[in-house]
Amino acid sequence: xxxxxxxxxxxxxxxxxxxxxxxxxxxxxxxxxxxxxxxxxxxxxxxxxxxxxxxxxxxxxxxxxxxxxx
Amino acid sequence: xxxxxxxxxxxxxxxxxxxxxxxxxxxxxxxxxxxxxxxxxxxxxxxxxxxxxxxxxxxxxxxxxxxxxxxxxxxxxxxxxxxxxxxxxxxxxxxxxxxxxxxxxxxxxxxxxxxxxxxxxxxxxxxxxxxxxxxxxxxxxxxxxxxxxxxxxxxxxxxxxxxxxxxxxxxxxxxxxxxxxxxxxxxxxxxxxxxxxxxxxxxxxxxxxxxxxxxxxxxxxxxxxxxxxxxxxxxxxxxxxxxxxxxxxxxxxxxxxxxxxxxxxxxxxxxxxxxxxxxxxxxxxxxxxxxxxxxxxxxxxxxxxxxxxxxxxxxxxxxxxxxxxxxxxxxxxxxxxxxxxxxxxxxxxxxxxxxxxxxxxxxxxxxxxxxxxxxxxxxxxxxxxxxxxxxxxxxxxxxxxxxxxxxxxxxxxxxxxxxxxxxxxxxxxxxxxxxxxxxxxxxxxxxxxxxxxxxxxxxxxxxxxxxxxxxxxxxxxxxxxxxxxxxxxxxxxxxxxxxxxxxxxxxxxxxxxxxxxxxxxxxx
Numbered sequence: 001x002x003x004x005x006x007x008x009x010x011x012x013x014x015x016x017x018x019x020x021x022x023x024x025x026x027x028x029x030x031x032x033x034x035x036x037x038x039x040x041x042x043x044x045x046x047x048x049x050x051x052x053x054x055x056x057x058x059x060x061x062x063x064x065x066x067x068x069x070x
Numbered sequence: 071x072x073x074x075x076x077x078x079x080x081x082x083x084x085x086x087x088x089x090x091x092x093x094x095x096x097x098x099x100x101x102x103x104x105x106x107x108x109x110x111x112x113x114x115x116x117x118x119x120x121x122x123x124x125x126x127x128x129x130x131x132x133x134x135x136x137x138x139x140x141x142x143x144x145x146x147x148x149x150x151x152x153x154x155x156x157x158x159x160x161x162x163x164x165x166x167x168x169x170x171x172x173x174x175x176x177x178x179x180x181x182x183x184x185x186x187x188x189x190x191x192x193x194x195x196x197x198x199x200x201x202x203x204x205x206x207x208x209x210x211x212x213x214x215x216x217x218x219x220x221x222x223x224x225x226x227x228x229x230x231x232x233x234x235x236x237x238x239x240x241x242x243x244x245x246x247x248x249x250x251x252x253x254x255x256x257x258x259x260x261x262x263x264x265x266x267x268x269x270x271x272x273x274x275x276x277x278x279x280x281x282x283x284x285x286x287x288x289x290x291x292x293x294x295x296x297x298x299x300x301x302x303x304x305x306x307x308x309x310x311x312x313x314x315x316x317x318x319x320x321x322x323x324x325x326x327x328x329x330x331x332x333x334x335x336x337x338x339x340x341x342x343x344x345x346x347x348x349x350x351x352x353x354x355x356x357x358x359x360x361x362x363x364x365x366x367x368x369x370x371x372x373x374x375x376x377x378x379x380x381x382x383x384x385x386x387x388x389x390x391x392x393x394x395x396x397x398x399x400x401x402x403x404x405x406x407x408x409x410x411x412x413x414x415x416x417x418x419x420x421x422x423x424x425x426x427x428x429x430x431x432x433x434x435x436x437x438x439x440x441x442x443x444x445x446x447x448x449x450x451x452x453x454x455x456x457x458x459x460x461x462x463x464x465x466x467x468x469x470x471x472x473x474x475x476x477x478x479x480x481x482x483x484x485x486x487x488x489x490x491x492x493x494x495x496x497x498x499x500x501x502x503x504x505x506x507x508x509x510x511x512x513x514x515x516x517x518x519x520x521x522x523x524x525x526x527x528x529x530x531x532x533x534x535x536x537x538x539x540x541x542x543x544x545x546x547x548x549x550x551x552x553x554x555x556x557x558x559x560x561x562x563x564x565x566x567x568x569x570x571x572x573x574x575x576x577x578x579x580x581x582x583x584x585x586x587x588x589x590x591x592x593x594x
Contacts (some may be wrong), residue, residue, distance in 0.1 A: 037411030
């Protein structure tokens with residue numbers, strides 16, 4: 001089980017995966033809007049999206065766990 | 071009449087010499103050497119022969135062995151070379167000094183005699199203005215010899231390393247443990263490659279940590295490459311084995327001169343200096359919010375596509391790398407939009423500041439590739455001290471007097487534009503792509519600061535905000551910067567390589583003197 005964390009503070013613009021979806025290492029799970037950029041949050045491991053812990057439009061802080069991949 | 075007995079005597083003496091030398095070459099003995107190999111580590115002597123051009127190594131102090139200043143027990147027979155192979159040899163034809171700690175002899179621990187040998191190398195490196203390499207595989211100070219208050223006389227090794235800093239290149243190759251205070255050898259070195267699994271460094275080894283604080287850990291968990299090359303930033307490159315570590319050491323030195331009074335050797339290339347790069351448009355998206363991998367751009371620009379990255383796995387939002395441009399060794403500092411949007415944080419600033427300082431110390435010109443949305447802002451980074459870390463980068467880029475060339479690919483925002491060698495930092499050439507956006511901040515941020523009242527008072531605030539944003543966006547235009555001659559030119563991206571090479575060549579004779587001072591007060 002791996003906690004996927006936001007690398008920097010930003011507005012959570014888009015979630016592009018669903019709970020239960022299979023993902024490969026480095027796949028984009030969601031996109032953060034920050035510092036004038038669309039910054040993908042990617043999964044460090046291959047597996048299944050177990051939980052999504054944020055909502056679109058929410059401001060996430062650096063280091064916050066945004067999803068759990070198993 | 072020749073004196074036969076005397077001649078026979080010399081022969082015997084010579085035989086005895088050869089026997090002593092042969093004994094030294096056996097290091098800590100067959101069993102220890104097997105153990106070393108079982109750990110997938112090479113011996114100190116195998117490493118030395120990999121490091122130097124074949125047949126060029128000259129050893130100093132081979133016949134040394136352990137002594138005790140305090141009259142304690144010693145093991146002269148079991149301590150060949152006193153656990154450290156020292157000498158000089160050629161790397162790509164240039165002379166370099168090397169101290170290779172021998173883990174098969176008392177775990178490579180640093181004894182009095184061994185340290186005296188290494189001290190002699192440091193002295194010679196500085197005197198003869200030649201680089202120094204440490205091949206580290208050592209349990210640290212030899213406590214049997216060092217425990218007690220004679221410690222009061224020790225410590226000059228680091229003082230001497232500091233005197234060498236910026237005069238000759240220093241490499242600390244991590245091929246095993248480097249425990250306790252001796253971890254400052256890599257701490258003060260210019261380049262620190264680390265072998266995965268086998269190498270580690272920590273100010274206190276696991277046993278000392280347990281004794282001092284009660285914390286239970288292992289040397290590897292605390293100070294392996296997975297920590298130092300990814301999290302702490304003390305290591306410069308994680309490699310798979312000893313051979314790769316030594317190859318990285320040789321390559322690092324190839325980009326630097328032997329000392330600060332020389333230029334790095336040029337390396338001939340078949341790569342055309344005016345090679346056009348027509349596919350950069352495919353690598354760099356026009357949508358300024360979209361990310362891409364700057365390393366691919368750099369690969370396309372550099373001679374023969376060859377890029378030697380420093381700290382590739384740490385602070386990845388900025389790329390620091392040695393490349394060659396038309397044979398000229400060059401340091402590149404490049405934004406990396408793929409990670410954190412290329413925005414700068416404390417680690418990125420530290421990484422870049424140190425790299426710029428290294429290049430400037432050794433006359434290696436610098437190229438800056440800008441696509442930087444600025445420094446990350448907010449409560450988290452302020453707690454981390456982003457101001458003083460960012461100041462290090464400002465300081466380094468301001469101090470650097472080597473040729474500096476800046477290319478703005480897309481974003482050049484705020485202090486990000488400054489620290490990546492904007493106009494105020496006296497680049498010898500500053501050019502921009504037609505896609506460049508140079509501004510103190512993005513249009514959205516600017517509008518919310520300049521026009522909040524007007525927007526609030528509008529019939530349709532959201533539409534008004536959009537209008538203001540569009541109006542401000544129009545002022546972010548590279549041709550405005552060019553029309554004021556703040557940038558030297560707007561260039562066809564396909565010509566970037568040629569433009570960089572022309573600019574580096576144009577500034578090759580640059581000599582810049584600063585106001586005299588003992589030294590500045592560097593932010594840390």
